[in-house]
Amino acid sequence: MKTIVREIEKKIITKLPKGKVIVILGPRRVGKTFLINQIISKVNEEYLLINGEDLIYNELLQKRSIASYGQLMGNKKLLIIDEAQKIQNIGSVLKLMIDNIEGIKIIATGSSSFDLSNRTGEPLTGRQYIFYLYPFSQSELNQYENFITTNSMLTERLVYGSYPEIVLMKDRTEKKEYLLNIVNSYLMKDLLELENLKSSEKLYQMLKLLAFQTGSQVSFNEISLKVRLSVKTVERYLDLLSKVFVIFRLGSFSRNLRKEITRSSKYYFYDNGIRNALINNFNDETSRDDTGKLWENYLVSERIKYQSYNYLFTNNYFWRTYDKQEIDWIEEKDGKISAYEFKYSDNRVKIPGGWKNNYPDSEYRVITKNNYLDFIT
Numbered sequence: 263m264k265t266i267v268r269e270i271e272k273k274i275i276t277k278l279p280k281g282k283v284i285v286i287l288g289p290r291r292v293g294k295t296f297l298i299n300q301i302i303s304k305v306n307e308e309y310l311l312i313n314g315e316d317l318i319y320n321e322l323l324q325k326r327s328i329a330s331y332g333q334l335m336g337n338k339k340l341l342i343i344d345e346a347q348k349i350q351n352i353g354s355v356l357k358l359m360i361d362n363i364e365g366i367k368i369i370a371t372g373s374s375s376f377d378l379s380n381r382t383g384e385p386l387t388g389r390q391y392i393f394y395l396y397p398f399s400q401s402e403l404n405q406y407e408n409f410i411t412t413n414s415m416l417t418e419r420l421v422y423g424s425y426p427e428i429v430l431m432k433d434r435t436e437k438k439e440y441l442l443n444i445v446n447s448y449l450m451k452d453l454l455e456l457e458n459l460k461s462s463e464k465l466y467q468m469l470k471l472l473a474f475q476t477g478s479q480v481s482f483n484e485i486s487l488k489v490r491l492s493v494k495t496v497e498r499y500l501d502l503l504s505k506v507f508v509i510f511r512l513g514s515f516s517r518n519l520r521k522e523i524t525r526s527s528k529y530y531f532y533d534n535g536i537r538n539a540l541i542n543n544f545n546d547e548t549s550r551d552d553t554g555k556l557w558e559n560y561l562v563s564e565r566i567k568y569q570s571y572n573y574l575f576t577n578n579y580f581w582r583t584y585d586k587q588e589i590d591w592i593e594e595k596d597g598k599i600s601a602y603e604f605k606y607s608d609n610r611v612k613i614p615g616g617w618k619n620n621y622p623d624s625e626y627r628v629i630t631k632n633n634y635l636d637f638i639t
Contacts, residue, residue: 266402266426268297269571270393275301277391278340278367283356285346285386286371288395289507289532290448293426294371297395298342307367309340314348314372323355328362339365346370353386360389373506396507397424397533399567401639409635416631420556421544423535434544441539449508449536464489466540468499472509472529473540477558477590479526479582500529507532510566515579515592519620523582530562557606558590561629564638565591587614589626599624607631 274284278301286294302309312319322334335341341359346352352370360368400412403424407415422428422437425444431437450462467489472480482500486493503509512528531537534556538544547553569576576595582588591602601624603611609630617626629637 264406266405283360283390284369285390285392286395290373292395292397294395307340308338310338311342314345320349323349331359340367343370347372394570396567398429417547420534420560423533438544441535445539469540473537476555480529512580515581521583528580530559532563534560558604561604568638583616587616601626603628605630
């Protein structure tokens, strides 16, 4: 297989000379380090590459001295910090460097959005370009796949997802072991490091509940009772899980009409393989009862990638009424509303009467296996 060029690579190279910090965020194992190496090979710059887990460099960066930063860089003008969230007050460090070292270019990567945007004494507001990197998108896979290959691989991606190494693997047992290792090692490691969490057991229980409830409305009270945590703690943990790119929250759409549910949430996983690893179910579609959930999660995750990589600043929702009319995916952009219903095979779906009557000017489409590529690419 040829090298797949990531969607954000050219955009990053274009922004690099602009005098701001390039921040690349995304979960572990999606190819951030590989992307950095690809960029290095194309920009023709003397560079310094630092891993945030390296204690020596970590200590040097903590000195908060322009002179020491200048000595560290020497004649190099490109600084790359991998896993930058490991460095305390990284935002303040980067701000000091970008403001005071003439001509410096900085790329910082992280698997958590916390230290790069939430925990800095002086955030990088106005001094950064943020890019998100996800498991392979179908648009990226189209570089070496044709239409027939893509359709033949659909079932595989519903089950095993699209992490770069997964895409390269041929053996299903190897794929299963890889995904279970991500969940048990990298994922739980990141979660435990956040806010000094003491045990992964409660978080793991929550993630399993969310996996079984993919595409359904989530009750914080129900989760609270099942995992024996306060509702406030459940909400905080869900926020943590979102900020390490495990799950994606979808709120409800409403114009405050009497029958519309106004305060509710659904949660989806950024990758189907992670979702299936949490419930340890890697059966194919013919021998499982949650194919609809897999299809919905896949389309949501791919649509999020598509929006992110194409700078589509869209508000996303689901829609549901108290008399159980519902639509899976609502997009609101520039005053226009588009509604999408996800059905794996059956496209004989009528638009809900409540939606048709109240939002007659909106677009409505049913997304199936026959037309899904238009939706995600």
